[in-house]
Amino acid sequence: MKFVVALASIALAAGLAGCNSGSTPEAKETTTPAAGGKLTGALEVQAFQGGYGIDFYQASAKQFEKQHPDLKITVEGGPRVWESLTPRFANGNPPDLTFPGWGMKHWDLAEEDQLVDLGPALDGKAAEGEGTWRDTFDPQILALGQLKGVQYTLPYYVMIYGWWYDPEVFKKNGWTVPKTYSELLTLSDKIKKKGMAPITFQGKYPYYMIDGMLLPWAQSIGGIDAVNAAQNLEEGAWNSPAMLQATERIVELKQKGFFQEGATSMSHTEAQQEFVQGKAAMVPCGSWLFSEMKKTMPATAKMEYFLPPFIDGGKGDPTAVLIGIEPWMVPTEAKNKEAAIELFKYMTSLSVAKKFVQEKGTLMAIKGSDDGELPDVLKVPSKTLRESKAVYSVQFRHWYPTLSTELENGLTSLLNGQISAKEFCDRAEAAADKVRKDPNITKHKV
Amino acid sequence: MRNTKGRNAFIFAFLSPAVLIYAVFLVWPLLQSFQMSMYRWRGVSRNRKFIGAENFNNLFQDPVFWKSLQNTGTLLVVAGIATIALGVLLAHLTDGDGAVRKFARAIYLFPQVISLVAVALIWQFQLNPKYGLVTDMLFRLGLPVRDPGIVRDPRYAFSAIAVAFVWHALGFFVLLFSAGLKQISGEIKEASALDGSEGWHRFRHVTWPLLWSVKRTAITYLLIHILTVFALVFVMTEGGPDRGTETIVSYLYEQIAKNGQYGYASALAVVVFGVSMVASLAVLAYFRKDPTAGARA
Numbered sequence: 208m209k210f211v212v213a214l215a216s217i218a219l220a221a222g223l224a225g226c227n228s229g230s231t232p233e234a235k236e237t238t239t240p241a242a243g244g245k246l247t248g249a250l251e252v253q254a255f256q257g258g259y260g261i262d263f264y265q266a267s268a269k270q271f272e273k274q275h276p277d278l279k280i281t282v283e284g285g286p287r288v289w290e291s292l293t294p295r296f297a298n299g300n301p302p303d304l305t306f307p308g309w310g311m312k313h314w315d316l317a318e319e320d321q322l323v324d325l326g327p328a329l330d331g332k333a334a335e336g337e338g339t340w341r342d343t344f345d346p347q348i349l350a351l352g353q354l355k356g357v358q359y360t361l362p363y364y365v366m367i368y369g370w371w372y373d374p375e376v377f378k379k380n381g382w383t384v385p386k387t388y389s390e391l392l393t394l395s396d397k398i399k400k401k402g403m404a405p406i407t408f409q410g411k412y413p414y415y416m417i418d419g420m421l422l423p424w425a426q427s428i429g430g431i432d433a434v435n436a437a438q439n440l441e442e443g444a445w446n447s448p449a450m451l452q453a454t455e456r457i458v459e460l461k462q463k464g465f466f467q468e469g470a471t472s473m474s475h476t477e478a479q480q481e482f483v484q485g486k487a488a489m490v491p492c493g494s495w496l497f498s499e500m501k502k503t504m505p506a507t508a509k510m511e512y513f514l515p516p517f518i519d520g521g522k523g524d525p526t527a528v529l530i531g532i533e534p535w536m537v538p539t540e541a542k543n544k545e546a547a548i549e550l551f552k553y554m555t556s557l558s559v560a561k562k563f564v565q566e567k568g569t570l571m572a573i574k575g576s577d578d579g580e581l582p583d584v585l586k587v588p589s590k591t592l593r594e595s596k597a598v599y600s601v602q603f604r605h606w607y608p609t610l611s612t613e614l615e616n617g618l619t620s621l622l623n624g625q626i627s628a629k630e631f632c633d634r635a636e637a638a639a640d641k642v643r644k645d646p647n648i649t650k651h652k653v
Numbered sequence: 654m655r656n657t658k659g660r661n662a663f664i665f666a667f668l669s670p671a672v673l674i675y676a677v678f679l680v681w682p683l684l685q686s687f688q689m690s691m692y693r694w695r696g697v698s699r700n701r702k703f704i705g706a707e708n709f710n711n712l713f714q715d716p717v718f719w720k721s722l723q724n725t726g727t728l729l730v731v732a733g734i735a736t737i738a739l740g741v742l743l744a745h746l747t748d749g750d751g752a753v754r755k756f757a758r759a760i761y762l763f764p765q766v767i768s769l770v771a772v773a774l775i776w777q778f779q780l781n782p783k784y785g786l787v788t789d790m791l792f793r794l795g796l797p798v799r800d801p802g803i804v805r806d807p808r809y810a811f812s813a814i815a816v817a818f819v820w821h822a823l824g825f826f827v828l829l830f831s832a833g834l835k836q837i838s839g840e841i842k843e844a845s846a847l848d849g850s851e852g853w854h855r856f857r858h859v860t861w862p863l864l865w866s867v868k869r870t871a872i873t874y875l876l877i878h879i880l881t882v883f884a885l886v887f888v889m890t891e892g893g894p895d896r897g898t899e900t901i902v903s904y905l906y907e908q909i910a911k912n913g914q915y916g917y918a919s920a921l922a923v924v925v926f927g928v929s930m931v932a933s934l935a936v937l938a939y940f941r942k943d944p945t946a947g948a949r950a
């Protein structure tokens with residue numbers, strides 16, 4: 208019996224609690240041209256309740272219901288909603304529209320024909336203005352939801368990865384934001400001498416460091432091609448000179464004592480709390496940082512975004528930005544697909560998207576949604592994204608989870624001094640090779 | 654004859670709800686796990702492919718599986734011995750009916766009644782490199798525990814899991830051995846005292862052998878507890894650093910939650926089931942015949 212209890216506990220395993228921001232959204236009335244005419248019946252939406260909550264989606268649904276009185280929409284969710292959604296997909300009883308969150312293996316859903324091809328809907332008329340719905344999205348971001356040219360998922364908000372600092376602390380100490388790695392070393396030395404930890408990181412979840420240091424520095428050295436070659440499992444890409452040199456930078460920062468003591472053990476919130484309390488000067492994180500930490504931030508703390516310092520002399524693009532999305536989708540077995548698509552079209556209309564940007568403090572995949580006055584914390588990420596000549600995204604984590612796990616384990620051993628930079632890269636390459644040679648794993652291309 | 658029939662119906666009526674629940678929530682999922690272990694299944698649709706013993710072949714060639722099995726076995730030996738030794742010791746120290754002793758037994762039982770997830774969170778806080786009380790104490794004793802921090806340090810992480818497990822489980826075993834001690838007849842204690850057997854000698858030659866049936870229960874419980882340990886590992890270390898605390902069940906969870914390999918995870922579950930059954934049966938077989946059965950009160 209204990210064994211069964213243990214297995215049951217797997218399903219009920221402790222989750223990361225999302226922090227709902229509890230806003231009072233109201234969406235502007237828009238004319239939503241339902242392609243097929245009248246929308247009726249029940250429409251179930253299941254959404255991941257993370258840092259941005261689900262209140263905005265609920266309010267949007269209410270607005271949409273007003274335009275379609277014969278439609279009854281329910282929007283529910285949870286911080287680990289994918290755990291309840293997975294068996295529903297398996298049993299052929301999924302919701303009509305879903306944002307299942309980071310834990311859902313949505314590429315598995317796509318490969319198993321569980322998701323509707325949204326391409327034809329994108330070619331239909333947009334909810335507002337002229338042109339197609341497709342025209343309203345940033346095409347580079349839209350491409351992140353495609354598999355072999357088929358649009359299985361759609362983006363909503365966009366996460367920008369980078370580093371953060373407190374401008375007040377920097378100003379008070381006469382520090383300037385490091386644009387290059389050599390500037391980072393000089394600055395970190397000064398910060399350390401002040402008795403402050405230069406950099407903290409979310410060591411319990413090493414993918415933060417992979418996204419915040421390893422891949423941006425590999426991009427600095429070898430260009431986006433170096434990162435994408437690795438994601439595409441090209442032979443030798445994970446232990447390429449670019450990856451090795453990027454890894455050596457992490458080792459150098461560790462050996463110089465520029466990482467906060469104990470950071471390897473810290474969860475995301477623990478490390479970020481150290482940052483907002485001024486115990487560490489910089490932290491790598493995505494653009495959700497403010498939303499995640501605002502409840503526990505001291506009133507005097509500020510945070511500002513900057514791109515990971517560029518490796519001096521690298522052949523990469525100093526303006527390139529690492530972005531990410533958490534996709535929405537319509538299941539093949541949804542009972543009210545048409546209404547689901549129309550609701551999401553309404554949610555991604557420019558006026559609603561602008562509202563989301565304002566209320567939730569994140570950027571969106573919708574063109575023009577960051578026009579106008581932005582929340583302070585978004586001004587620099589928005590400017591950085593607009594000025595970037597290229598964007599790239601981490602996709603291998605969802606494609607090849609075993610490779611991702613091996614990278615994370617190797618990174619912990621690297622930080623603990625158990626393996627060298629070369630051994631780390633060789634381990635990564637060996638894990639990539641294992642995936643490459645496994646005929647049962649579908650291979651993807653960036 | 655009529656009476657027998659009526660009696661049987663009466664027994665059946667009372668047994669059937671329990672049997673039904675047992676069948677639906679234990680036997681049926683167990684059978685399904687056996688079936689699923691022979692399929693490749695991502696768990697997101699009805700599509701699954703029969704692959705026979707391939708999951709088991711892959712499992713037995715998987716170094717992480719062997720590492721997790723080894724870790725589970727080490728935990729069983731280290732935490733198992735510590736739990737039984739401390740359980741017996743504390744049962745002796747708190748043996749008797751005094752209020753202080755009863756209170757002490759209740760205190761020891763306290764960690765047992767709280768959820769294992771809560772236990773893991775408590776220890777996570779205690780071992781935090783910045784504000785953890787235990788980390789601070791160990792640091793003051795001169796141990797380098799602040800970087801990378803106990804739960805991410807390959808030197809300490811496994812011990813941290815073992816200590817947290819013992820802390821959680823100890824109360825139950827104190828209670829178990831206390832009950833065992835009470836079963837030993839006063840006459841035996843008196844007779845051994847008259848024969849000059851006291852202290853360690855009496856424990857070794859009289860008390861310990863007479864705890865035969867309690868030892869059987871204790872070891873069986875420990876086996877099942879430790880072979881299925883999950884929440885402690887998941888919350889405190891997530892199997893890290895670098896698989897250093899990975900157990901069979903935490904690896905099973907990874908196969909489902911991270912990799913979406915439901916068939917492979919089921920094969921792991923079948924192995925856990927097999928190991929648990931064999932080990933439990935071995936313990937029961939070893940302890941089957943109690944040579945001291947007639948000696949207790």
